[in-house]
Amino acid sequence: MQTHEIRERFINHYVKAGHAEVPSASLILDDPNLLFVNAGMVPFKPYFLGEQNPPFPNGTATSIQKCVRTLDIEEVGITTRHNTFFQMAGNFSFGQYFKEGAISHAWSLLTDPVDEGGFGLDKDRLWVTVYLDDDEAAQIWHEKIGIPEERIQRLGMADNYWSMGVPGPCGPCSEIYYDRGEEYGEYGGPVVDDTRYIELWNLVFMQNERGKGIGKDDFEIVGPLPKKNIDTGMGVERVACILQGVENVYETDLLAPVIKVAEDLTGATYGRSEQLIKAGDTESADYHAAHTDDIRFRVIADHCRTGLMLILDGVTPGNEGRGYILRRLLRRIIRSARLLGATGVTMEKLMDTVRSTMTPSYPEIADNWERIRAVAVGEETAFLKTLESGTRLFETIAAQVKGSGLTELSGDAAFSLHDTHGFPIDLTVEMAAESGLTVDKEGFDARMAEQKARAKADNRAKKHDHADVAVYRPFVDNHPTVFLGYDSTEAEGSILGIVAGGALVERAGEGQKVQLILDQTPFYAEAGGQLADRGQITGTGGAATVDDVQKTGKKVWLHNVTVTGGEFAVGQRVTATVDHTWRHKARQAHSGTHMIHAALRQVLGPTAVQAGSLNKPGYLRFDFNYGEQLTADQLRRIELIANEAVDADYQVNTIETSLDEAKAMGAMALFGENYGAEVRVVEIGGPFSMELCGGIHVEHSSQIGPVAVLGESSVGSGVRRIEAYSGVDSFRFLSDQHKLSGALASQLRIPSEELPDRVEALTTRLNEAEKRIAQFRTAELSAKVGDYLLQATMVGDIRVVAARVPDGIVAGDLRTLATEAKSRAGSDAGVIFFISSDPESGKVPFIAAATDAAVAAGVKAGDIIKTVAPYVGGRGGGKPAMAQGSGSDAAGIDAAVKAVRDIVADATGAK
Template sequence: MKTAEIKRRWLDYFESKGHTVVPSAPLISQDPTLMFVVAGMVPFIPYMTGVLPAPYSRATSVQKCVRTLDIDEVGKTTRHGTFFQMNGNFSFGDYFKKEAIGFAWELLTNPVEQGGLGFDPKRLWATVYQDDDEAIGYWLEQTSIPAERIQRRGMRDNYWSTGQRGPAGPCSEIYFDRGPEYGAEGGPEADEDRYIEIWNLVFMQYERADGGTKDHFEILGELPKKNIDTGMGLERVAFLLQGVENIYEIDQVRPLIDAAAKLSGKRYGAVEADDVRMRVIADHIRSALMLMSDGVTPSNEGRGYILRRLLRRSVRSLRLLGVQRPCFEELFTISKNAMVEAYPELEESFERVLRNALAEEAGFTRTLDTGLQVLSEAISQSAKELSGEVAFQLHDTFGFPIDLTVEIAEENGLGVDRAKFDLLMQEQKQRAKSDAKAKKVGGAGLQVYSEFRALGETRFLGYQSLETSGSVLGLLHEGESVSALSQGQLGEVFLDQTTLYAESGGQSADAGWIRGDGFELEVLDVQKPVKGLFAHRVRVTRGQVVVGAAAQTQVDADWRLGAAQAHSATHVVHAALRQVLGPEALQSGSFNKPGYMRLDFSWTAALSEETKSEIEEVSNLAIRADLAVSAQFMSLPEAKKWGAVALFGETYDEEVRVVQVGGPWSRELCGGTHVSRSSQIGLVSVTSESSVGSGSRRIEALVGLDALHSLSAERDLVRRLSVNLKAPVAEVEARIMSSLEELRSAQRRIAELESAQALALAPALVTTATKIAGLNVVSQELTNPISTDQLRALTLEVARQLPDCVVILGASLEKPVVMVSSSQKAQQQGIRAGELAKVASAVLGGGGGGKADFAQGGGVDSAKMSAALHAAVSAIG
């Protein structure tokens, strides 16, 4: 049965059961917390949570989805794919467990000639959440499945949520037994390769909180309505019905595997490593086709980066199969032809999709070719093993895949230091979390920068001078190479030499100008998108700049002085830290710009005020000592022998620059700009010290005039406080503490009076009690000013004064709040406070609950308080 036919049967079946057929939403999620639609129910979340009224009580869809968290598992298992289709049927307060189970069993087991999918009922298993006896009852009532083929499982396996705040609930999954040749007996608990999950019935009735883990998270309360959300993996069902071994061999994907086999001259099924690569190509090309059809384009950020990764992994896998020539046109066309029956709209967008895919393929091919040249040279210079640093440079600078590096090295009788490569990759990922570089350089593809880098390394002359003359080698506008930039445009300029410092080593980029005959450019930022290449982000303030023009760079002298002060201050504070705390207080990161510095360092505990003061004092004594600041280049072994500190997370060339302050007192490997004497720093004023993670602290300080201005402002503040408090400066702190204590005392007296005033309402409320089911029931909305604590105390006080009662009090505070107290007699009659609180909260658009004797609830709609109290009272009897 073709995949498109399974999709058609699904929609036809549920349409016949009164469901509205809803077309698939685009892959780009409208939820700002998601890049892509990752599950079939995502478009329906607003209806499930009650944020929007559902336009239908029942719906069905076949939703396009993309998940890339398990991208490294693609091709290796039977069930991991980046793009997949999720068949779903949904109920918004209409039907629940009984009907959902009945629908699923009927569609799965009905004969093909009757519109069903024809699964043998003897090969189907079910799992339920461990406490869901109700679901087990319906399985036994609605289907022919025996009890021994129903397994209970915990929250990790049978409780569904999105992983963040939103709808959640227990679920029941349906598995198909592939037979003893695929694994051990014993159902899904024994072997999920033999027993394949094909359908998940989620009984969506709760809202979960953010945080927690997959098998432990907070439940905020019940949803306004009990909903059904089911998902049947279309690809999984297709590979079972088509009699193939995995999702990559179904009719919508297998043609791509066959094409990869033909292109490479290798037989699918002969070598497992080659099979994995063919499956990766098939999966990623199809995913890229669907993403690009929905408007995603390759880029270095967000969704575009995910797409770019898919495309590049495809090229990589083709290379590993021995395919050297471009073949995206053939592969994308094959994928489109395989998918177009299910998605006719692919024809309309295909020309655009193919154009973008071919451009990406060409760009990455150039990157690979450049990387091969570098790799060939490195191999010729290696004896037994290619260094991890070289492998990382190939990956980081040229986008060269590590597994291709490994394969080529092995062909030449070499190993690769993977441990070092993996360490460098991990360090890069950590830096990337706080590094906004990708957002600053205009979003051009790596291959564009690599082409400019191939023209030569940018010579940095900024250590010796603030000005130099050079030549414009290239220009970028909106990520595209152009021949000219005109007045008012933003773009990037590449020069053969520059005096403008590019952001690196924790130091922000220089400000300044680039000028030439007939043009002036304001420099907004300078970055190194690839090693050795300076990209000047500019705004054209006058004239037009063209490729090949002579240009003069000029650094803003005040900016450079401020940056140099801040960077030298960072070295001074680092040395002070190590002097005060010990050599283990090693810098792990930094950032500095004119007037400001921050330094992250290894330390496990917060610094005391005395320690912070001591560090600040040591730093400023070093500044006052007018220590010499110098820099010199030497080999890395020489620098280490000299005692220079190499910073965690940084990689270094064989020749390094060592900056020292006061000789051996501070020696660090550093490429930044610095003052020539420590006294030029001026002043360091520590402003904060905080934690930035386990075993890491951060110290921040103002530098130079910014530090002076800050201290002057604090001095003026103290003077004003002295005047207003009519106290000498030395007594200001004591006077403020005394005033604060008086204020706290007054606030306590006010709270006591308000509580007494609230409790004084109790006798009047007692008189409003009415008899319902033999109980004294008090239900009242309070309009007087009252706090949550006072409302709770008042509810309990009324209950204390009134025997055999149920007390329900509500008030609109920041949000509507309801308190319920239920006496022992009421509880014996089955009237529990927690249940009444849930009833009232549901009307208010929220959730609630608690113990049998006392509970609290609330919501968002204060206008419905009267209706909420009425609903709770109605639930009593």
């Protein structure tokens, strides 16, 4: 039975039982506790917590949720049980049925004959576990379902009490296992052998809320949930293994084709280690090599699927957060393929295979294939360059560490690989382990901390975890905010609640910063890249400035205000007034963003897809997926098309319709955004621009005013950013540019239109002049070499030139001097040391060189640099023939020069 049929049977089973079918949510949800959706129940969490009422007619639902868990990345491939991406089929009850209903539904699907819609599993092969004291569940399994008591086993909290690992819903659970047979292990159920007995389904009897804690069993139970609920999770991939009669998920119809393509691309063979095990060979070098190859094949298959699904949901490779996880996955694929023998590019063929296997279940993959392909291939192209140079450097460093008799790679070395060569620390750790080394991770982390202190407070105040959100529950369920901002900028309303310091209060006085919850408001809450409105809230005896507006539960507007006078009280009538100028300029920028997006797609094609945006009064920022830097001509065309659309005075229409109808109309959706059944389409000029958007816009495109593109830049691998001004801010910018070009033209005494050619000609002349100056400077320095050689002294058989050269000679010039002096020394044993200082920067550059004869005599330039560096408060290093460094204390220069002769004497034994 193919995996997509397993999915269909699951959904059909529960839909027939009255459950509402819910599509999989994006892997990216606005949850401060989760990087990715990691369980099937995550999208339903607000209903379990009582933050929102479930919108399902019968209070039940079913879904097959995409999930990603990244804690086990290092384990992927080592065993056949770990996957980063998986599909969790589940059924959910919100206060309707409980234990007996969940157990009965699951049992019938697993054991009903195939021709009746079930999976047809042998009832005698199924075992179950229950929580230690859950007599009720054990009784249902035995008396209602008929499972013998010896096949019902009890386990503790670590195994049979479920939570997400963070504060949220939790409860005891019952797991269903399938006995794969005696050839897989010892008889006795899952408590004896969880390899022979494979877990298929976890039925969670969700009735409590967990608090903070660590691990699976070290947390407090905050209290009961508002209702007793059911959350189940059936592993689609695990059921596929059983129904397809294969050993593990890597042999199912979803991943086996990827491994086959990997074999074709690399010339290696998968599965040799299993063959050797069956032959009794588990100790030979051939077995260990085969086992390592099999791990790499599994890494490729697993990470290709996860990477594609993350890109599908809008993640792009980057250096932080979700982007870092994706980059790490893609780079592990590339490196594994190279180690298996691949010599060319591999990503496109591998990803294309994943497309073929996953599209039957996720048709949207086909619609977004070009974007997915471009992101994956772009990352491979960039990383292959990094891998080549970084691997050579790593091998050199590893050899040096081993040669010194050490077993640990220093934090400094790991940081250099990361900072200079783009080598992720995880890759360094992996390669070190393969070389029999460890990495000083603490030292690396310390260097990273020294490099930059990351700002963390930007959005912290805007996020609400479970401990905070409880205070808003009554409003989310019973008093959702009525938003009037599409039609007005002023409205009267009543204060339903005041929140200060995370708690509800009855009053707020002058000087306090609080959140006001109104029954209705004209204020736009930050969303879709558009910043929240600013303005005032006033009432009898009270006034406040609105500093920000956020949503909670997608239903309640939280007005973050500073009380500037008087007092506010719950129940008070107030007038909420949006700052008209702020709103006008903000909607200009938001509509301008739609103009830029539409123009961008005309110029670059449909693969240039939005990856984020920011709109604030007079300014817009638009991020998009694209692998190349835009040319000046492309930017000019984008700006022209956007302004032509402004000049066309297009009507701006908003249409509220179903999500399916919006997609049929051709409206673009933002990847990673989760839309409800009803959506809002913003249409500007018919086919010119049509997007799903809840923001506030102008009525006609001409109201945007001119759009001035400031430029574009890279904000990560495969992600570019365009910045622009709109409205009067655009005019000011263009006016400043006009004044600047006019002043330059006047100074050069030419018409403004000739400025580009004249500037180019002047730049060319300047570059040529700088080259000539550099040539003269090199010649001048070379001429001075003879003077320094005359100052040489003999230390034993080695001629030593150690001198302080004039201030202002930079490191590059010192290298020229040292290279020339070394060249003139020829085959003689000679050591050269030059040092200078730069009064402007305060730096003290120095360099050492040693001829081959001097190195053979035991004198190494690198040793000289390391020894003299402390005299000038510096550091440095290099090779035996040439090394250099830099310090900051010029007072030690003379001592450093004098020390060189002593160093040579010590190295050679000369007196």
